[in-house]
Amino acid sequence: MDAMIEAEPRPREAPRVALAHDWLVGMRGGERVLDRLARLYGPTDLYTLLDSGVVLTDAIAACRVHPSALQRFPRATGAWRRHYLPLMPWAVGRLRVAPCDLLISTSSAVMKSIRPPDGVPHLCYCHSPARYLWEQSADYAGGAGGRLRSLGLTLTGPAFRRWDRRTAGRVTRFLANSAHTAARIKRCYGRRAAVVHPPVRTAYFTPDPSVEREDWLLVVSALEPYKRVDRVIEAARQGGFALRIAGSGSQAETLEKAVANVPNVQMLGGVDDPTLRDLYRRAAGLVFPQLEDFGIVPVEAMACGCPVAAFVPPIDDPRGRGGAAETVTDDSGVFFDEQTPGAIAQAVTRLVATPPRADACRTQAERFAESVFDAAVTRHVEEMLAGG
Structure with a gap:
């Protein structure tokens, strides 16, 4: 036995x-x-x-x-x-x-x-x-x-x-x-x-229905030349929309000088995670002007219900189309195909005029949990x- x-x-x-x-x-x-x-x-x-x-x-x-x-x-x-x-x-x-x-x-x-x-x-x-x-x-x-x-x-x-x-x-x-x-x-x-x-930390970056969205746009980025934050500042200066910029880097001093006489642009410096989540929850939208291999920031924003205006190059661009073409959809944002102040300002106008639904943004972000x-x-x- x-x-x-x-x-x-x-x-x-x-x-x-x-x-x-x-x-x-x-x-x-x-x-x-x-x-x-x-x-x-x-x-x-x-x-x-x-x-x-x-x-x-x-x-x-x-x-x-x-x-x-x-x-x-x-x-x-x-x-x-x-x-x-x-x-x-x-x-x-x-x-x-x-x-x-x-x-x-x-x-x-x-x-x-x-x-x-x-x-x-x-x-x-x-x-x-x-x-x-x-x-x-x-x-x-x-x-x-x-x-x-x-x-x-x-x-x-x-x-x-x-x-x-x-x-x-x-x-x-x-x-x-x-x-x-x-x-x-x-x-x-x-x-x-x-x-x-x-x-992406979608369990941390979440919407808060009790927080109302405000009328300013947000950039979250390292302040480095290839991030093209200067183009968004110029778009805000030309277009008159309110802009807040969170981040630090080698261009910080240069960009601080650039916004000294632009009252609708505010530099926030580096921010901690709770502050960042609050910014995503209150911003009218995120502007993402750089070409990235993936780009976590737009997904964090969408996880909080925040729509995105993202740079995606034309389909025949030799650099490729970048990660935003894979993370942002027509249901969660708008696109611009030139890294120029004019193109950015036009995208912001479209985003604010017809903002995507917060639940659609959240659903898209959950694909990257x-x-x-x-x-x-x-x-x-x-x-x-x-x-x-």
Whole structure:
């Protein structure tokens, strides 16, 4: 009788999943993705070029962080980080990943090129092929120290691009944050990528029916040249609509001077999450003037019932159409196809005249919830661990 009783199966050990991320110096969209991965697979080993030591989230802080040799260079985690771009291939090449079952990298620079242990599959969540190498090098040459960075990239760029393309072979499977990025991965690396949109905190960013919408427009952005915030300021000056701008960055002082004599534009600086959610709930609409690979801000706004006026280039634009073409619909916003003050002002007029319904905005945003991201990533991880 005892011989007929089958032994209970041993519980399966959780797979050992190591993580890699370009750098840990601030909390932006890429770090939101890393946080979800750390929640799914951490605490675990986390490899990075640079670690500023700032606690980004509890899940990330719980990981065992292994910074590269670049960490020892002067001001590498601060203002001089971009000066070290030509050294990043060397730094990532020196990282040694401990034994694991799967390596997951999140990359918009060089971390897709980290070398996994022999026989270990490597899943790369790619926010973008390195912009400063392929399509937006001029943006990285702007600002203080830009000429020095530009000289470094001019001298090393061709070899850097060859290295970047060659080391794409270290990735077993690519995930892209949008169809726009998947097309760029194919163009730059000759590799296919499955699309898994980034996680958006739709459980936090929610409408509040007790809050009435007001008559001003909102921009939420890093204040950097390629974000085109200056174009929205000029549109507000010409069109006379009230505008509030939340964000910080290298252009902050320049933009503050630009709005000094424009009474209908208010600079708010960087804001915390509760303030940001309140802004989304009260704004008449969000203006999104930049070309992004995905763009989490419009989805956060829509999750709060706030409609969006978004820049989406013409269909034949060689840059592609950007992430807003995938996140914003006619039911949740309006579009403009030129990054000019006139086009922005016209889009704002259309948005205010016939605002999309808040419930339609919310429904669209829920397509990008954290649970949707978790399920998609889990499926890819299970396939790879099974040898797929």
